[in-house]
Amino acid sequence: MVTTKELIKENNEKREQLTEENEQYYTNILVYIRSKFLLSERATEELLMEMLEHLLEGQQDGKSAEEIFGGDPRAYADEVIGQMPKEKKKNQLLFGIQLIFSVLGWMVIARGAILGVLSFIKPADEHIYLASTAAMVVAVLMMTAVGVLLLMNMVNKTAFEEKKSTWKFAVIGGISGVLVFGLFMGIAFFFKGRGPAFEFPWLASLLVGFVLLLMSQWIARKNEGTS
Amino acid sequence: MSVRSELLKGILDGCVLAIIEKETVYGYELSTKLKKVGLDDVSEGTIYPVLLRLQKNSWISGEMRASESGPRRKYYTLTTDGKEALELIRSEWEKLAEPVITLLKGEVDHGDN
Numbered sequence: 147m148v149t150t151k152e153l154i155k156e157n158n159e160k161r162e163q164l165t166e167e168n169e170q171y172y173t174n175i176l177v178y179i180r181s182k183f184l185l186s187e188r189a190t191e192e193l194l195m196e197m198l199e200h201l202l203e204g205q206q207d208g209k210s211a212e213e214i215f216g217g218d219p220r221a222y223a224d225e226v227i228g229q230m231p232k233e234k235k236k237n238q239l240l241f242g243i244q245l246i247f248s249v250l251g252w253m254v255i256a257r258g259a260i261l262g263v264l265s266f267i268k269p270a271d272e273h274i275y276l277a278s279t280a281a282m283v284v285a286v287l288m289m290t291a292v293g294v295l296l297l298m299n300m301v302n303k304t305a306f307e308e309k310k311s312t313w314k315f316a317v318i319g320g321i322s323g324v325l326v327f328g329l330f331m332g333i334a335f336f337f338k339g340r341g342p343a344f345e346f347p348w349l350a351s352l353l354v355g356f357v358l359l360l361m362s363q364w365i366a367r368k369n370e371g372t373s
Numbered sequence: 374m375s376v377r378s379e380l381l382k383g384i385l386d387g388c389v390l391a392i393i394e395k396e397t398v399y400g401y402e403l404s405t406k407l408k409k410v411g412l413d414d415v416s417e418g419t420i421y422p423v424l425l426r427l428q429k430n431s432w433i434s435g436e437m438r439a440s441e442s443g444p445r446r447k448y449y450t451l452t453t454d455g456k457e458a459l460e461l462i463r464s465e466w467e468k469l470a471e472p473v474i475t476l477l478k479g480e481v482d483h484g485d486n
Binding site: 147148153156189192193195196197199200202203204209213214215216222225226228229230231 | 400417418425426435437445446447
């Protein structure tokens with residue numbers, strides 16, 4: 147059986163055969179449906195492939211996307227979404243865990259890399275302070291969750307806008323970037339050296355981060371197999 | 374919405390089931406067949422919400438596979454539950470159709486003579 151990943155790849159390739167007008171219409175629907183991330187990914191990609199094949203076949207018979215799917219793409223997409231199966235709870239949970247492992251992995255790798263470089267310049271403090279680290283981890287995970295949800299929401303809201311206002315994305319992205327950076331600096335400053343400590347050398351940090359990323363990959367593959 | 378599509382709404386599921394009962398079809402094929410029997414003002418896209426709903430009810434099952442000519446298509450077959458549902462729709466439709474036809478033709482005396 148074809149995997150979901152293969153369907154996505156095939157979709158990207160086949161979309162290029164659409165006329166400009168049809169491509170615009172179809173891609174708006176695709177972005178809109180994909181941004182509803184509680185839907186079953188498998189069902190979503192199967193449906194998008196069906197619609198794409200239908201459109202391609204219709205295009206050969208001289209039909210436009212509007213003739214096939216109607217003049218109100220958002221209403222049509224909402225109708226379809228209303229009938230789509232939701233992602234299984236187990237897969238949602240696995241996806242969440244996968245994301246957490248991946249974020250933690252990159253955090254630990256970044257720490258290892260920064261300390262590694264620093265330690266060549268001057269002796270660096272390679273201790274982990276449990277309370278400080280816990281505060282930082284919680285903040286990063288929460289920011290990631292909020293960021294992903296906000297982005298999905300924005301993509302969802304703007305999917306059918308005639309002129310995609312990229313500057314709006316840029317401004318909001320910039321402001322949130324500054325806020326997030328400020329928050330992290332604040333935590334790093336006010337929660338400095340709190341809680342029990344143990345030594346965690348930079349090389350070990352890199353290694354642990356790498357293992358976390360591998361585990362995240364492993365979960366992702368496991369998840370793909372069951373959805 | 375036109376009167377016609379409003380009327381069709383309730384029975385479209387049955388029409389789609391009846392086509393799938395005869396043979397395994399994919400989306401584009403299904404919409405062509407609907408047109409051929411005369412339901413030609415159903416917008417083609419309408420079938421996808423219907424197909425999703427029928428799958429959710431386990432009345433049909435869909436399998437995605439590549440056809441020999443290249444395109445990847447999802448082929449739909451009727452399940453045992455779907456067969457039962459179709460039979461029910463058939464008998465209910467018959468019970469409805471006759472009185473409605475008689476009524477709308479105006480051939481009924483209203484019992485007040």
